[in-house]
Amino acid sequence: MILPVHDRVRTHLLQRLGELYSLTGADAPSLVLEYPPNRDLGDLGTPVAFDLARRLRKAPKVIAQEIAAAFGTLDGITRVVAAPNGYLNVFLERPGFLLDRLNAEKPAPRQAAKAIVEHTAINPNKAAHIGHLRNSALGDTLVRVLRFRGVPVEVQNYIDDTGVQVADVIVGFRVLEGKSLAEIRAIADSTRFDYFCWDLYARVTEWYDGDKERLKHRADTLHAIESGGTDVAEIGAFIADRIVRCHLKTMARLNVDYELLTWEGDILRLKFWAQAFEVMKASGAVYLQTEGRLAGCWVMPIQEDPEAPAANPESRTPTAEGDTEDPEAREKVIVRSNGVVTYVGKDIAYQFWKLGLLGKDFQYRVFENRTSGPLWATCSTGGEHNHPPFGGASYVYNVIDVRQSYLQKLLKQALVAAGHPEGAERSHHFSYETVALSHATARELGYVLDPNSEEAKRPFVEVSGRKGLGVKADDLLDTLTRNAGREVAGRNPELSEAERDRTARMIGIAAVRYFLMKYSRGKMIVFDLEEALSFEGESGPYVQYAVVRANRIFRKIQERDHLDEQALVSSLKDVPAGELTGDNGSHELWALVLEAARLDEVVEHVIRSLEFSVLAKYAFSLAQAFNAFYHRAQILKEERDDVRRWRAAGVIYVRDQLTRTLDLMGIEVPSMM
RNA sequence: GCGCCCGUAGCUCAGCUGGAUAGAGCGUCGGCCUUCGAAGCCGCAGGCCGCAGGUUCGAGUCCUGCCGGGCGCACCA
Numbered sequence: 001m002i003l004p005v006h007d008r009v010r011t012h013l014l015q016r017l018g019e020l021y022s023l024t025g026a027d028a029p030s031l032v033l034e035y036p037p038n039r040d041l042g043d044l045g046t047p048v049a050f051d052l053a054r055r056l057r058k059a060p061k062v063i064a065q066e067i068a069a070a071f072g073t074l075d076g077i078t079r080v081v082a083a084p085n086g087y088l089n090v091f092l093e094r095p096g097f098l099l100d101r102l103n104a105e106k107p108a109p110r111q112a113a114k115a116i117v118e119h120t121a122i123n124p125n126k127a128a129h130i131g132h133l134r135n136s137a138l139g140d141t142l143v144r145v146l147r148f149r150g151v152p153v154e155v156q157n158y159i160d161d162t163g164v165q166v167a168d169v170i171v172g173f174r175v176l177e178g179k180s181l182a183e184i185r186a187i188a189d190s191t192r193f194d195y196f197c198w199d200l201y202a203r204v205t206e207w208y209d210g211d212k213e214r215l216k217h218r219a220d221t222l223h224a225i226e227s228g229g230t231d232v233a234e235i236g237a238f239i240a241d242r243i244v245r246c247h248l249k250t251m252a253r254l255n256v257d258y259e260l261l262t263w264e265g266d267i268l269r270l271k272f273w274a275q276a277f278e279v280m281k282a283s284g285a286v287y288l289q290t291e292g293r294l295a296g297c298w299v300m301p302i303q304e305d306p307e308a309p310a311a312n313p314e315s316r317t318p319t320a321e322g323d324t325e326d327p328e329a330r331e332k333v334i335v336r337s338n339g340v341v342t343y344v345g346k347d348i349a350y351q352f353w354k355l356g357l358l359g360k361d362f363q364y365r366v367f368e369n370r371t372s373g374p375l376w377a378t379c380s381t382g383g384e385h386n387h388p389p390f391g392g393a394s395y396v397y398n399v400i401d402v403r404q405s406y407l408q409k410l411l412k413q414a415l416v417a418a419g420h421p422e423g424a425e426r427s428h429h430f431s432y433e434t435v436a437l438s439h440a441t442a443r444e445l446g447y448v449l450d451p452n453s454e455e456a457k458r459p460f461v462e463v464s465g466r467k468g469l470g471v472k473a474d475d476l477l478d479t480l481t482r483n484a485g486r487e488v489a490g491r492n493p494e495l496s497e498a499e500r501d502r503t504a505r506m507i508g509i510a511a512v513r514y515f516l517m518k519y520s521r522g523k524m525i526v527f528d529l530e531e532a533l534s535f536e537g538e539s540g541p542y543v544q545y546a547v548v549r550a551n552r553i554f555r556k557i558q559e560r561d562h563l564d565e566q567a568l569v570s571s572l573k574d575v576p577a578g579e580l581t582g583d584n585g586s587h588e589l590w591a592l593v594l595e596a597a598r599l600d601e602v603v604e605h606v607i608r609s610l611e612f613s614v615l616a617k618y619a620f621s622l623a624q625a626f627n628a629f630y631h632r633a634q635i636l637k638e639e640r641d642d643v644r645r646w647r648a649a650g651v652i653y654v655r656d657q658l659t660r661t662l663d664l665m666g667i668e669v670p671s672m673m
Numbered sequence: 674g675c676g677c678c679c680g681u682a683g684c685u686c687a688g689c690u691g692g693a694u695a696g697a698g699c700g701u702c703g704g705c706c707u708u709c710g711a712a713g714c715c716g717c718a719g720g721c722c723g724c725a726g727g728u729u730c731g732a733g734u735c736c737u738g739c740c741g742g743g744c745g746c747a748c749c750a
Contacts, residue, residue, distance in 0.1 A: 336748040343750045535712050538698045545712050636709040
C-alpha cells in the first residue's frame, strides 16, 4: 500500500517548507502527490514549486532545487530531485519497499463509527432484472471498499412489502387468476415463482390499461395490506416473503449479501412514522396546510438549497422573482388529507432510525440461517432477544438510482428541519443512472415497438418491470455461466464437471459485476447482451485470467524448484536487486510493483468520489500491465537467479493486490480457466 | 418553466482535490502460438475534449452563457 509513504513524504516536505520559507499552518501549500509519467523521472512527484512561485517571487525550478537540496534524508527515500520544468520528484528505495509489502500488508485499522449501506431494495413482486443488478453490484462494492478502509458496515435491504407493486400481483392472483392462498402456495412450490410473478405483473398492468375502473382493485388491496388481518394481507405477506427469498438466492449467486432486511410493514405497524411525525411537528418541519389545493395535508416546505444550514422561517417566503410561481409547488405532501402517510414520510422515519434519531427500534427475527451466520429481518412482535444492535449509524449511504434524487434531497432537508443538520451531512445518496436496453437486445427479448413511435427513435429502450420488459438477472447469469463453461471445458478437458461448473460460475460473475462497474455511475448503461457476453478486452474475465496465469507460474516454480513463496521472499534480502532498481536497464518490474501498491490510494479515491469505475479501471490496467510484463519478461526460464527471484517476487505482489482488488468487486479467482 | 446529470477517437467509455506528450476496449488494417496458457501480446490508422467567453504560471478538468440529449419536479413509490 502506498498511502503511508505519501503521508511520510508529505509530512517531511511540509516540515522542510516550514524551515525554508516559514510556511506553516494556513500558509502551508497543499501538497499534491502524483506519479511522474515515467520511472526515469521519479516515483512520486509534486508540483508544489508552481504553487509557491508567485508567493516567493522565484522561478518554480529554483524553488524545487532549494527544496531538493534541503530535503535531507528520509527512511525509504533514496533521493529527491528538481526536474528542469519545476517538478519536485522523489525516488523510493525499491527493494525495501517491495519486501515490506510482501512481508506485512496490514489491513486498515478498524474505525469506531459505523456506516449503514442500504441497497438492492427490489419490490418483492417479481424477478430481479439487470437494472436491479446495477444497484446491488454498486451497493455491495461500496460495502466492500468501506470495510477495506476499516469502516464497520451494516448492510440493509429494504423490502417494500406494502406498496403498489405487491398489491398489483395480489390483484393478479386473486382477481385475474381467482387463486386462494393455498393455490398460490402450490404455484410457488412448483414453479420459478419470481418468473411466474414477472409475467403475472405484466398481465395485470395490461388488464388495468383495458379499463381504468379496475384500478379500484389496487386501491382496495393496498388498503387491505395496510390494515392487516385479512387473507388479502396474508397473501401479500406470502408473496413478498417468497419473492424476497428468490432475490436473496439471485444475489447470493453474485456474492452479494446483507445483514438485515428491513420491512416497510414493520415501520408502519410499529408506528415509526407517528414518532417521527411528532418530532417534525415540534420542530416546525411540517405544518398543516389549511387552504388551497393542499388543504388538510401536512406538508413540508421545499427549500431551494437543502444543503444550506437550518431553515429560518423567513426563507420560506418566496423572493420577488418567485412571486409569480404557485406557492403550493414549493410544498411536499407528507401526510395526505385522508390521514395516510406518503412514502416520503415513511422514508423519513426510516432515515431517522438509521441515524439513531428516532428513539424507537424494531424487533428482530432470524430470516434465514446461512453458513456465514444468521440473516436478520425486522418484525413487529415476538422478536428474539439476542440480536446484534441494528441502526444508530454514524453514516448512511442510500444506494438508489438518480430518479430518486428529489426524494433523497427531501430526506436530508427533513433532517435539517428537525434539528439534525449533522445527520443530513452524514446521509449520502449514492446515486447512479439507470440501465436501459439496446434495441437489439429488446428485440431479442421479443419486444416489438412501433417504428414511428418516439421510443423507436431513441438510442435505447427503457427497462420496465411493469411491461415485463427486461433481462432477468438469473437468465443473464445462466447464459454467461453456460458460455464460460463451454470455454472452460474446451481449454481444460481434464476438469471434473463440478470443478468446471464452479469455475464457469466465477467467470460469469466476473463478467457481470465488472460490466456493471466499469461505467461511471452518472452514465446510463445501454445494456447489450452480445457486448456483455464478451470475455475479451476490458472485462472481468480478462483480469481473472491475469491472476490465473500468475498463479500458474508459482505452481510451476514450486514443482520445479521446490521453492515456496515464503522461502522465495525470505531469500531476497541477500539477492542483488538490479532488476528492480533499474540497474539492469529496465524499470518495468518496478513500475508494475509501484502500480500494484496503489490499491489503498485508489480505494480512498473511490470512497471520496463514490466512483467505482475508477476501481474497475485500476484492476484492468494493472492486469494489462502484468500481461505485458509477463509476455516480455521470462520468469520461470530466466537463467539469472537474482533476476528470476525478483521478478517472481514482484509478480507475487501484483497477483496479491489484483486478487484483493477483484475481491472488492465481489469477484473470485478460479484456479484455472 | 425550474433543478440535476451527460456531451472526449468510427462505436462504447476512462481521465484523481486543475499539472509533465489526451488514454482504454470494441471495430478496421498488419504482425506474434514447437516458447511460464493466444480469454493473451505487439504495431498502424483514427481527437477544433459540443460551441463561445472567463479564471490561472497551467483547463478535458474550475466559472458564466449558449447548443444538443437524458432524467426529475403527484394527496405514486
